[in-house]
Amino acid sequence: MKNLSLVIISIMLCFAISCKENKKEAETESEMNMEEMAPEQTNETKEVVVKMEPKSDSNVSGNVFFKEANGLVTVTMVVNGLTEGTHAIHIHEKADCSAADGTSSGGHWNPTAQPHGKWGSPEGYHKGDIGNMEVGADGKGTMTMSTNEWCIDCGDPNKDVLGKAIIMHDGTDDFVTQPTGNAGGRVSCGGIIQ
Secondary structure, rough: OHHHHHHHHHHHHHHHHHHHHHHHHHHHHHHHHHHHHEEEEOOOOOOEEEEEOOOOOOOOEEEEEEEEEEEEEEEEEEEOOOOOOOEEEEEOOOOOOOOOOOOOHHOOOOOOOOOOOOOOOOOOOOOOEEEEEEEEEOOOOOEEEEEEEOOOOOOOOOOOOOOEEEEEEEEOOOOOOOOOOOOOOOOEEEEOOO
């Protein structure tokens, strides 16, 4: 009788271990199937560097860095050769800086047909109305902003900055005068291209 009890206990123990192993295998297989079915998530980062070139007989040059990550585009501008004070920055329609005065880049980039204004204004603003940058006595200026209203090479005509130009103006954007903000001449231009 004692031997029979040991045999029964051994069989039950083997059965329990076997069931546990089968459950683990099923869970592992289920996890693998879920991973195969899950959509691929990409955390792709896109970057474009724009070289600014002098226009309108100025000495204004520099670089603009566009970086897109997780649906947010950050632009960082570093320029030199400007006069001390406040200078407007806009994105213009075309990546064409061939004209001596930068006018070949067209007007402000405004794909949503809004009035000119300060970025984020409830009254409206162009997608290219970046704003103003302060420049010190040394002629150098830097500016950084981030937005989810732009993208890099996404193909959306209302968001894609590729194929446009960055323009540095001689004057200050007043955020009122239509359609330019009375920002003055174009003293530097850079095409946003890859």
